[in-house]
Every structure is written in C-alpha cells, then in structure tokens.
Amino acid sequence: MKNKIVFFFVMLLLISACNSTEKEKPSNKAEAIDKGIGPIKNVELGKIDPALVKKGEETFVAKCSACHKINKRFVGPALKGVTERRSPEWIMNMILNPDQMVKEDPTAKKLLMEYLTQMANQNLTKDEARSILEYFRTQTENK
Numbered sequence: 001m002k003n004k005i006v007f008f009f010v011m012l013l014l015i016s017a018c019n020s021t022e023k024e025k026p027s028n029k030a031e032a033i034d035k036g037i038g039p040i041k042n043v044e045l046g047k048i049d050p051a052l053v054k055k056g057e058e059t060f061v062a063k064c065s066a067c068h069k070i071n072k073r074f075v076g077p078a079l080k081g082v083t084e085r086r087s088p089e090w091i092m093n094m095i096l097n098p099d100q101m102v103k104e105d106p107t108a109k110k111l112l113m114e115y116l117t118q119m120a121n122q123n124l125t126k127d128e129a130r131s132i133l134e135y136f137r138t139q140t141e142n143k
C-alpha cells in the first residue's frame, strides 16, 4: 500500500516535470526579435562600412531631415540610438513600408499615437534604406 502511494507521487512528479518543459518551448520562441512588417526579413550586419555610412548620411539629409533630427525630437522621433532600441530589419521596414507599419506593427502604432503625424514613404530602394541603417549605426549613445 505504502509503495503504491510513493509510486503514485513519483509518477505525478514526472508528469508535471514533463509538462513544464513542454510549456517552456513556445515562450522561448516568443523572445524572437521584432522585425516589423515589410519586405526586409533578414539583415546581416558586418563591420561598419564608412563608404556606406557616407551614402546613408547624404540620403538621410536629402530625404529624411525635413522631419527628423538625430539629437532632438522634431516632426518625428530623434534618431540617436535608434539601432539600440530597434532591430535592423524593423528600421528598414519602417523606412520602406511606413504605411503598413503604423497600421499593423504595435511599436510603430504607438509612435503614431505619440507623434500624430504619419511618416511619409520616401520611396527609397532597399540599398538606400540599408545605407541609412549603416549611418544610424554610427549615431549611437556612446559615439
């Protein structure tokens, strides 16, 4: 009789142990970084490329500075340190696909509620957007 009870508890322990490891799997997946919504699925970052930074800075001044400053809030958010708060994919999708981002991406939706102006699609190519990302990588808090 005693043995049976012990056996029962051991089984219970085993079952609950299995259950808890089952439950951990999906939550690990949920930690995947937020890539936003749009054409960019994966960006490989290497060492910072100075030529690309220069191209990005020029494009930023021409196409973005009407609404953005690096160091302070303007029509849109200050972009200093943006690569520390968003993933590379999210940033490029925001540049290439702002209309859908502010409708469907939770982070971009919140920004729209805060800034009350909708970011304009500047019709950049993927290469131009990538160069601006490279420029943003040099505009971080510790540089």
Ligand code: HEC
Pocket: 060, 063, 064, 065, 066, 067, 068, 075, 076, 077, 078, 079, 082, 086, 091, 094, 095, 098, 102, 108, 111, 112, 113, 115, 116, 117, 118, 119, 120, 122, 124, 132
């Ligand atoms: C018409 C003004 C306007 C222009 C032009 C514009 N933006 Fe924006 N941008 C905004 C606003 C406003 C937001 C906040 C989201 C919203 O309200 O749509 C924003 C958000 C962003 C964000 C997210 C910032 C964060 O803190 O997460 C990035 C990155 C960004 N813009 C980059 C760019 C780049 C790069 C360009 C040039 C290709 C550009 N924007 C052109 C107005 C603009």
